[in-house]
Amino acid sequence: MRANRLVSLVLLLRQRGRLSAATLARELEVSTRTVLRDIEALSAAGVPVYAERGRHGGFALLPGFQTRLTGLSQDEALALMVAGSRRGTQVFGLGSALASAMLKVVDALPDSYQETAADVAERLLVDPETDLLSRRRTAEEIPDAIVTEVRRAVLAGRKLRLRYAPVDRAPAWRTVDPLGLVTVRDQGYLLATRSGADRTYRLSRVRAAEALDEPAQRPDRIDLGRVWQERGTRFRTGGDQVAVHVRVDPGRREELVGTALAVRSEEAEPDGRLRMEVTFQDARHAEWALWQLATSAEALAPEWLRASLHDRATALAAHYGASGDGR
Structure with missing residues (x-):
């Protein structure tokens, strides 16, 4: 893994010029101390990397330095194969491999193409973290x-x-x-x-x-x-699935859809709310999903679900309506 990181460090300096230790650490997802050790290792191996001190200093390669370091590792090749889905590389733990592979791909391009590729990359944004309403995706964190x-x-x-x-x-x-x-x-x-x-x-x-x-x-x-x-x-x-008729605030629709198994029907009401029929895995799943939405959703049917949510809300109100001194 360190060998791949050293290659990525050299390619970053080749393609982007002088970079600070903090920037390199962020790009390589390591500490600045690790970057400094890697710089020392490159220098010892004869790679002409030098440091410039000062406010705008950093590390750089001697002008004109060329190297053949574009061989792809197995993970990097796999990352390129699933690069059509940016989410896939993140969920499958291939994000850093994709970044390293793309550095090698760009480095293999003729000099005249590298500038064009960089310009194109700046004008294409795939799958940003938020949509136009500033709603963030809730990506899963997997070690x-x-x-x-x-x-x-x-x-x-x-x-x-x-x-x-x-x-x-x-x-x-x-x-x-x-x-x-x-x-x-x-x-x-x-x-x-x-x-x-x-x-x-x-x-x-x-x-x-x-x-x-x-x-x-x-x-x-x-x-x-x-x-x-x-x-x-x-x-x-299959199983003991439950069909639920519900009225929901449009702003919470995605949360409801994200927890339901399927959406059977959907239509807008005059007041702007959505009337939907959705299915859940079982009764407990349905009750849990509607409880999370609080007053932003109302279960219209089945009646047992309305009663269950009512009983739960009544018990919670009684609990907080009691004295808070612990008696």
Whole structure:
């Protein structure tokens, strides 16, 4: 990993000129102390990098320095293959590999093309963190060590040992045969089988992962898109699902849709609110989702859900209406 970082450091200096230690540390996702050690290592290896002191100082390469450091690592090549989805590189833990690979790609271009490529890059923005209403995406945070181990098992075709925490249940270990990774709206999923049965795991709920030496039991080829669609269909149509009619504030629509399994119907009412029919996994899921929206949503049906939310709100009001002195 350090060798790749040293290559990236040289390419950053080649393409962007003089850079401060703080800027290099930010780009390489390391500490400034690590950058200084890397600079010393490059100098010892004969790379003509020098320091300029002062307010606008930093590190730079001697003018005209050329090198052939554009060989892509396995992770960098993989990152380029999924670069069509910026979210995919982040969810699968390939963000830094993509940045390193793109440095090598740009460095391999003729000098006349490098300036054009930089100008084009400045005029294209893909998938920003917020939309025009300043609503931020809620990307999942998955530890690098976990996603790296999961990815290694998927790509190497090895069994995977997971410590997984389902909703409202304690984490437990299980061994699975991984099939592939899927990212949807910044949420990552592992498709796998366990004792021959289909299983889908949310990556953010994996607490630990270990790729085993034993080969996974899985087909040699897979149409991941078809498998994902089939599992989604079974998930939406199976089990004890609950259909709910609800009125919701348009500003909270995405939160409702994000927790529901499916939207069956939707129409705007004269007062601007939305009347929707949505499905949830079960009764507990429906109650939890509507409770999160508080007064921004109203469950119209079924009646038992209205009653359940009413009872919960009454109990909460009674609790806070009592004396706050602990008696």
